[in-house]
Amino acid sequence: MTELVVDNVQKWLGGLQILKGASFTAQRGSIVALLGASGSGKTTLLRCVAGLEQPEIGQIVIGGKTALDSDKKIALPPEQRNIGLVFQSYALWPHRTVKENVGYGLKLRGVAQADIEKRVQAILDRMGLGHLADRFPSQLSGGQQQRVAICRALVYEPRVLLLDEPLSNLDAKLREEARYWIRKLILELEICAILVTHDQSEALAVADNILLLQDGRIVQQGGPQEIYSNPNSFYSADFLGANNVVTAKVRSIDGTSAVIGGDDWSLDGTVREAAGLSVSETARAVIRVERISVSDRPEEGGIEMSLDDSVYLGDRWEYRLRRGDFVAKAHGAEQLRTGTVWARIPPESVWVFSAGR
Amino acid sequence: MSTHTHAPAAVALTKATAEKKYPARMPRHGNAGAYRIIVIGLLAIAVLAPVGLIIYQSFLTAAFFSPRAQFGFDAYRYVFTDRTFYQALGTTTIFAFGMVAIAVPLGGLLAFLITRTDIKGRRLLEVLVLVPMFISSIVLAFGYTVSVGPTGFVSLFVRDLIGIVPWNIYSLPGMILIAGLSHVPHVYLYVSAAMRNLPSDLEEAARTTGASIWQVSRDVTLPMVLPALIFAAALNLLLGFETFGIPLVLGDPNGIMVLTTYIYKLTTLFGTPTYQLMAVVAVVLVLITLPLVWMQRRLLRNARKYAALGGKGSRVATLKLGGSGQLIALSIIGFWLFVSVVLPIGGITVRAFVDAWGEGVNLLDQLTLMNFSRMFEVPSLYNGIVNTIILSVVGGAVAVAIYLAVGLAGHRNWGLSNTVLDYIILLPRALPGLVVGLAFFWVFLFVPLLTPLRPTLVSLFVAYLVVGLSYGLRLLQGTLIQVAPELEESARTTGATIGRTWKDIVIPIVRPGLAGAWALIMIIFLREYATGVYLMGAGTEVIGSLMVSLLQTGAMNTIAALSLISIVLTGAGLALALRLGAKIHD
Numbered sequence: 014m015t016e017l018v019v020d021n022v023q024k025w026l027g028g029l030q031i032l033k034g035a036s037f038t039a040q041r042g043s044i045v046a047l048l049g050a051s052g053s054g055k056t057t058l059l060r061c062v063a064g065l066e067q068p069e070i071g072q073i074v075i076g077g078k079t080a081l082d083s084d085k086k087i088a089l090p091p092e093q094r095n096i097g098l099v100f101q102s103y104a105l106w107p108h109r110t111v112k113e114n115v116g117y118g119l120k121l122r123g124v125a126q127a128d129i130e131k132r133v134q135a136i137l138d139r140m141g142l143g144h145l146a147d148r149f150p151s152q153l154s155g156g157q158q159q160r161v162a163i164c165r166a167l168v169y170e171p172r173v174l175l176l177d178e179p180l181s182n183l184d185a186k187l188r189e190e191a192r193y194w195i196r197k198l199i200l201e202l203e204i205c206a207i208l209v210t211h212d213q214s215e216a217l218a219v220a221d222n223i224l225l226l227q228d229g230r231i232v233q234q235g236g237p238q239e240i241y242s243n244p245n246s247f248y249s250a251d252f253l254g255a256n257n258v259v260t261a262k263v264r265s266i267d268g269t270s271a272v273i274g275g276d277d278w279s280l281d282g283t284v285r286e287a288a289g290l291s292v293s294e295t296a297r298a299v300i301r302v303e304r305i306s307v308s309d310r311p312e313e314g315g316i317e318m319s320l321d322d323s324v325y326l327g328d329r330w331e332y333r334l335r336r337g338d339f340v341a342k343a344h345g346a347e348q349l350r351t352g353t354v355w356a357r358i359p360p361e362s363v364w365v366f367s368a369g370r
Numbered sequence: 371m372s373t374h375t376h377a378p379a380a381v382a383l384t385k386a387t388a389e390k391k392y393p394a395r396m397p398r399h400g401n402a403g404a405y406r407i408i409v410i411g412l413l414a415i416a417v418l419a420p421v422g423l424i425i426y427q428s429f430l431t432a433a434f435f436s437p438r439a440q441f442g443f444d445a446y447r448y449v450f451t452d453r454t455f456y457q458a459l460g461t462t463t464i465f466a467f468g469m470v471a472i473a474v475p476l477g478g479l480l481a482f483l484i485t486r487t488d489i490k491g492r493r494l495l496e497v498l499v500l501v502p503m504f505i506s507s508i509v510l511a512f513g514y515t516v517s518v519g520p521t522g523f524v525s526l527f528v529r530d531l532i533g534i535v536p537w538n539i540y541s542l543p544g545m546i547l548i549a550g551l552s553h554v555p556h557v558y559l560y561v562s563a564a565m566r567n568l569p570s571d572l573e574e575a576a577r578t579t580g581a582s583i584w585q586v587s588r589d590v591t592l593p594m595v596l597p598a599l600i601f602a603a604a605l606n607l608l609l610g611f612e613t614f615g616i617p618l619v620l621g622d623p624n625g626i627m628v629l630t631t632y633i634y635k636l637t638t639l640f641g642t643p644t645y646q647l648m649a650v651v652a653v654v655l656v657l658i659t660l661p662l663v664w665m666q667r668r669l670l671r672n673a674r675k676y677a678a679l680g681g682k683g684s685r686v687a688t689l690k691l692g693g694s695g696q697l698i699a700l701s702i703i704g705f706w707l708f709v710s711v712v713l714p715i716g717g718i719t720v721r722a723f724v725d726a727w728g729e730g731v732n733l734l735d736q737l738t739l740m741n742f743s744r745m746f747e748v749p750s751l752y753n754g755i756v757n758t759i760i761l762s763v764v765g766g767a768v769a770v771a772i773y774l775a776v777g778l779a780g781h782r783n784w785g786l787s788n789t790v791l792d793y794i795i796l797l798p799r800a801l802p803g804l805v806v807g808l809a810f811f812w813v814f815l816f817v818p819l820l821t822p823l824r825p826t827l828v829s830l831f832v833a834y835l836v837v838g839l840s841y842g843l844r845l846l847q848g849t850l851i852q853v854a855p856e857l858e859e860s861a862r863t864t865g866a867t868i869g870r871t872w873k874d875i876v877i878p879i880v881r882p883g884l885a886g887a888w889a890l891i892m893i894i895f896l897r898e899y900a901t902g903v904y905l906m907g908a909g910t911e912v913i914g915s916l917m918v919s920l921l922q923t924g925a926m927n928t929i930a931a932l933s934l935i936s937i938v939l940t941g942a943g944l945a946l947a948l949r950l951g952a953k954i955h956d
Contacts, residue, residue: 083396
């Protein structure tokens with residue numbers, strides 16, 4: 014069931030357009046991640062959905078109710094949108110206890126006091142916070158505060174839950190735990206959630222659907238695997254994953270396959286973006302680091318490269334490879350001796366794009 | 371919501387703006403727009419009505435309620451051909467600049483010693499230095515009269531010692547010196563704030579290259595705090611043009627007049643009130659002060675920019691004064707404190723408990739509590755004390771509530787209404803208390819609906835409200851801005867309207883700040899004396915204004931007792947403010 018429709022939302026700040034027509038939909042029981050670098054407009058888009066920012070153009074429908082319609086000049090204030098928003102800083106009210114923080118939304122909705130107590134206690138118990146109900150936010154750890162913030166946004170069962178970088182204030186270990194339980198919770202409660210993040214691994218791990226934003230536009234959307242393994246632009250390909258970016262001349266193009274190369278090397282690749290690509294012009298290729306396998310023995314289809322160094326990373330080794338002006342990184346399980354090695358780079362993993370401007 | 375009603379206009383609007391770079395803004399609903407406009411509009415009326423009435427009155431040939439009143443420039447003609455007016459204008463200018471010349475260097479020095487050096491007893495000094503600021507200048511001026519006036523306690527003591535009194539405070543230099551000394555805290559407040567924000571490594575670097583403390587302060591510290599010093603100078607210049615108490619007490623006996631006392635004297639000059647002349651002088655005064663206020667605003671904006679460059683959270687390491695340095699520094703501050711706090715307050719304290727003094731009078735023989743028991747016998751005095759307490763305690767609380775309502779109207783507000791609010795808040799700073807009081811006196815006479823309120827405390831309260839507006843609103847805006855925007859936004863997304871958000875989130879969070887603001891406003895109202903001069907009547911006396919009128923009769927015993935009561939009340943207010951954690955430092 015579609016809970017959120019965002020259609021052609023455009024927003025200006027001063028003379029600058031920061032959202033250039035974003036459209037997407039989100040379903041109940043699924044998580045949509047708005048992923049992008051800082052300044053891509055992802056937080057602004059979320060705030061437009063929440064009603065905290067007012068776009069000049071666009072339509073937003075939340076739970077079947079029009080929240081924004083620039084043609085009909087409808088713009089509901091945040092409190093009439095029936096949403097829950099979890100802030101990056103959690104924004105717990107310092108003068109209210111955990112119980113009062115969480116119960117506030119119910120109180121505003123006119124729920125009876127006894128009912129409020131019951132529902133607040135139930136959700137706190139569920140999050141393992143039951144014993145903290147009478148504490149003040151300042152007495153809680155960062156992880157506990159975050160869970161309280163989520164409780165506060167969820168307890169009144171909003172149609173859409175909005176999360177603005179909810180994990181960025183947690184330390185690395187807590188973060189991995191948190192993204193697992195947040196996903197589990199949302200799927201269990203079958204609510205519609207929109208998550209803003211700049212952290213690709215967070216988006217990949219949590220979301221059912223990822224919207225990649227660049228410069229106020231959604232440049233690609235799809236499931237995590239789709240968006241990771243099938244990028245439609247150089248930006249998408251480069252933004253996700255750990256990559257080798259190679260600039261080279263196009264030797265030949267044949268349908269979707271192309272050969273690129275430099276001084277004394279060439280690589281078979283796949284054309285991902287045909288526009289602007291022609292023989293003997295410059296092109297850019299993206300190769301995911303994990304797609305290159307390196308061996309110190311000659312291998313079928315392997316390209317001979319020189320290994321400058323092996324860098325120890327704890328769980329793996331990183332190889333620094335070079336052949337002429339082709340420089341690449343790859344990973345492997347063991348240390349290899351510097352010198353000549355053979356790198357296998359499958360043609361379907363060499364994504365060729367035009368060089369852009 | 372009335373979204374459908376303005377649909378046709380909206381279509382036209384979109385078409386008109388289609389050619390422009392970006393489309394029209396969507397209307398902002400649920401942002402308490404109506405509330406903001408009503409509050410700001412009411413405030414504008416409260417501030418602009420009296421100013422407008424003064425301007426109107428200045429172009430009439432008689433009092434505005436007189437049937438003979440006609441439009442004309444007679445009043446301007448009279449004032450601009452009056453030699454006394456030009457004398458007063460000249461005196462005011464000399465007085466204001468002289469005051470700045472004394473207060474700014476001394477205030478800067480004190481700020482440097484207290485914030486940048488390891489001077490002993492810093493905690494205590496920080497509070498003591500501010501004391502003269504909290505005492506009304508009429509009380510201070512009276513204090514100097516009884517201690518170092520021609521027959522003051524100290525003067526007589528010195529004359530017994532050396533045969534003559536080597537000073538005369540009833541002169542322009544005397545007035546300037548006393549006003550300069552008592553305005554040191556106003557300089558100290560701003561300069562010390564700037565100095566606290568200076569990263570001390572700059573000074574340390576200079577010290578390590580071999581510069582002495584004084585070279586460091588001259589070559590490094592001084593240029594860095596120059597914007598703050600200039601701002602303080604502009605502020606004091608403004609205060610100098612607006613002073614009333616010191617010239618009234620010290621200048622009047624010898625006929626030395628400034629613009630404010632000139633206005634005051636105009637009342638009695640002709641036997642009948644010459645409102646049109648008073649209005650003209652008030653207009654002239656405001657024409658001088660308004661550019662000063664505008665200049666201050668510009669300076670403050672620049673000073674903020676400047677301060678932003680300084681390292682935030684930088685450690686303030688203090689300069690070591692050394693043994694003899696400590697002695698010199700403490701002597702400077704001690705001497706200043708003696709002259710500007712101990713002399714006037716000490717004088718008042720002694721004077722309040724004696725019946726008569728003069729040559730050959732043994733003070734111990736004259737000890738009495740009579741001066742205070744009179745307070746209970748004379749209704750006007752008794753009323754004055756009670757009214758002052760009611761106005762400052764209750765009125766102060768109501769004023770904070772009103773400033774809060776205005777503050778919320780301007781809180782996270784943009785656009786035209788906020789610009790209007792900005793200027794409305796600024797205007798009262800250009801209005802001396804005497805002029806505000808006069809203007810409201812006229813407003814309450816002029817508007818038939820308000821006339822019944824004139825002989826009540828309400829009229830005084832409204833005038834006080836405008837007098838304290840700039841300061842009070844700045845206090846509250848400073849407090850409101852500290853509430854993180856997400857705390858309000860999270861309430862909104864949780865389902866609270868903007869009104870509920872203010873009630874449930876913003877106000878509870880700023881409550882400690884409100885208490886502090888209340889205590890500070892209370893002190894402002896306690897020390898106010900000029901505003902009530904015209905507004906006060908039988909039953910609505912206040913201490914400060916009573917003193918102004920008693921000065922004419924020379925009832926020294928009563929004035930001394932009232933002064934002491936005023937000081938004690940102010941002290942209590944200050945203690946309460948410190949206790950409530952009020953931020954005296956901006």
